[in-house]
Amino acid sequence: MAMPDHVDVTTHSFTDCHALARALADRIAERLRAGIAARGQALLAVSGGSTPVHFFRQLSRAELDWSKVHVTLVDERWVPESHERSNARMVKADLLQHAASSAHFVPLYTDAPTPEAGVAAVRARIAALPFPFDAVILGMGTDGHTASFFPGGDRLAEALDLAGTALLLPMRAAGAGEPRITFTLPALLDTQGLFLHIEGEPKRQLLADARLGLGAGKDYPIRSVLIQTRVPVAVYWCP
Ligand SMILES: O=C(O)[C@H](O)[C@@H](O)[C@H](O)[C@H](O)COP(=O)(O)O
Numbered sequence: 301m302a303m304p305d306h307v308d309v310t311t312h313s314f315t316d317c318h319a320l321a322r323a324l325a326d327r328i329a330e331r332l333r334a335g336i337a338a339r340g341q342a343l344l345a346v347s348g349g350s351t352p353v354h355f356f357r358q359l360s361r362a363e364l365d366w367s368k369v370h371v372t373l374v375d376e377r378w379v380p381e382s383h384e385r386s387n388a389r390m391v392k393a394d395l396l397q398h399a400a401s402s403a404h405f406v407p408l409y410t411d412a413p414t415p416e417a418g419v420a421a422v423r424a425r426i427a428a429l430p431f432p433f434d435a436v437i438l439g440m441g442t443d444g445h446t447a448s449f450f451p452g453g454d455r456l457a458e459a460l461d462l463a464g465t466a467l468l469l470p471m472r473a474a475g476a477g478e479p480r481i482t483f484t485l486p487a488l489l490d491t492q493g494l495f496l497h498i499e500g501e502p503k504r505q506l507l508a509d510a511r512l513g514l515g516a517g518k519d520y521p522i523r524s525v526l527i528q529t530r531v532p533v534a535v536y537w538c539p
Pocket residue numbers: 347348349350351352374375376377387438439440441442445446447448
C-alpha cells in the first residue's frame with residue numbers, strides 16, 4: 301500500500317475563544333488521564349505567546365492527578381522568569397494554578413548568558429522526562445513560525461530535520477525578539493497527540509496557504525508540521 305504523502309490535518313472550529321479553550325482543555329485533560337492510566341505519569345508541552353491564556357486557565361481546573369504530570373514548553377525566550385516575555389512566567393501565572401498547581405514544571409531557561417551556553421544543561425534536565433509526550437500544543441505566528449522555528453532562523457534547517465537527533469536547539473532570528481531555545485521538530489513529533497491552537501482569520505488563511513504550499517506558504521516553517529508523516533495534527537481555531 302502506498303504511504304500517504306502527509307498526515308491528516310483535522311480542523312475543529314469554534315465560535316469564540318472561550319468555547320475553544322473549553323474544548324481543547326477537555327481534549328488535553330483526557331490525553332493526560334490516558335497517559336497516567338497507561339504508565340503512571342504524563343508529559344505535556346505547551347506553547348507560550350498570547351493565544352493560550354484562556355486555554356491555560358481552563359486546563360488548570362481539570363480534574364486529574366496533576367502530581368503525576370510533567371509540564372514543559374515547546375520553546376522559550378532566553379529571558380529570566382521575572383521578564384514579561386518569559387513563557388515560563390505565563391505558564392506559572394495561568395496554567396500551574398488551582399488543580400494544576402501540583403504539576404511538575406520543567407523550564408527551558410537557565411541563568412547562562414545565552415541559549416548556546418545554557419542548552420547543554422537544559423538538555424540534561426529534559427532527558428530525564430518520560431518521553432513520548434502525551435500532548436504537544438503548538439501555536440503559530442503571523443510570519444508562519446511555530447515553536448521557535450522562525451523564517452531565517454540560524455538553526456532552522458537543523459531544527460526541522462526529521463533525521464536529526466537533538467532534542468533542543470538554540471535559535472536566533474530577526475523576527476524572534478530575543479534569542480530562543482526550542483524543541484526540535486522530531487522531538488515534538490514524539491507525541492501521542494499533536495495540537496495546533498490558532499485564533500483569527502489571518503492565521504486561518506496563512507495556515508491554508510502553508511498547507512497547500514501556495515505563494516509564500518511554501519516557505520513558512522509551519523508547513524513542516526503539516527507535511528510530515530508521523531503524527532496527525534488537530535487544529536483548534538476560532539475567529
Ligand atoms: O514563545 C513563543 O513565541 C511561542 O511559543 C510561539 O511559537 C507562539 O506560539 C507564536 O508566536 C504565537 O504567538 P501568539 O499566541 O502570541 O500569537
